[in-house]
Amino acid sequence: MDINTFIAEYEVTIRLAFFFGVFFIMAVWELIAPRRQLIIPKLLRWGNNLALVFLNSFILRLLFPAAAVGMATFANAQGWGVFNYFETPLYLASILSVVIMDAIIYLQHVMVHAVPALWRLHRVHHADPDFDVTTGSRFHPLEIILSMLIKFAVIIVLGPPVVAVIVFEILLNATAMFNHSNVRLNLAVDKYLRLLVVTPDMHRVHHSVEADETNSNFGFNLPWWDRLFGTYRAQPRAGHKDMQIGIHQFNRPEQVTWLHKMLLLPFIGKITEYSINSRYDNTDE
8 A cells, every 4th residue: 555545545534633632732731831811711712613623624524525635636546737747756746735735825814814705704713812722723614615625726736646735734734723822932942943834923913903913924834935925023012912812893702702603703794895905014023
């Protein structure tokens, strides 16, 4: 059995093992060394955020039983995509595929902030009034479906190895839990670590209620895209302990904490322009 066949056969088991493993590590780390004091009881938030995660997982498996790995397997069997048209060593095709797919996730993230209708979906993620490991998986089902369709399109065009797709999915999931965690990192470590991966302090800026800070630090895994495209912001103006997390117009916990409220949030209010260009000068960074 080659590695692609093995990965495809045990994909669900591998992903669940990494999910629960990383989740457990970050949850314990949050208890031992929290970065901020949370404002909503953890049991209430976790119960509703994780209920949304399980709902999304059920919907995805119902609509897309084979998910991204299945699409990669199918694309390879059909000979679709750049890496199937041009013979490329497995290691090189895998590395390039992971990096390119991560860049697409960055662009997708910018898109859901720039397009008002998509921002309505994405604000379910930003409306969490606290910031911890469960925030990393808190997305509206419609945004999750959109994200999967974008992955399918990228896989068809790119033709990545199956192993690259599962590695990318694991990395994206693991780093989302890491960089959304309410953990305290040594500042010197954070300074250099954020050159390689998005850290909690780096991504927390993106969850500020201030528009110019929200429109910064879009990366989920690799931090290079924000620096390359000018969306990097080193620190929040108010500091990490005093900054306000969430969205100004949805600042009451009862509006955004319960599962049914999260599901209805995209359909509340009028569609108005969301200014992706609302960013201040970053000369101090």
